[in-house]
Amino acid sequence: MLGQIWDLWGIQIQRTAATRLFMVGVGNHERFYDWAAYTNRYKMPASTNSNGNFWYSYNYGNVHWISLSSEHDLSEGSEQMLFLEKDLAA
Secondary structure, eight states: OHHHHHHHHHHHHHHHHTTSOOOOOOOHHHHHTTTHHHHHHOOOOOOTTOOTTSSEEEEETTEEEEEOOTTSOOSTTOHHHHHHHHHHHO
16 A cells, blocks of 8 residues: 555656656655655665765755755764764865
8 A cells, every 4th residue: 555655646746756856855754654665766866974865965056955854863973963064064
């Protein structure tokens, strides 16, 4: 059943996602389903020290974008916070 929900979502956004930059980030719905459908459908850019699909950064035009996960630890010293600090310092 879970796969059908994600397939339906893909069908619904296909026209838009096929013609525009389409980046994704994780939230509580992806966590609820143990990340499986999300990690098997989307591949975001893996930045240095990033966690691939869960948090990452990239440049598009003259803008530097950072995507963080609301479902992973962001406290001081956490893997995600260390990635953010290094990314912003660069």
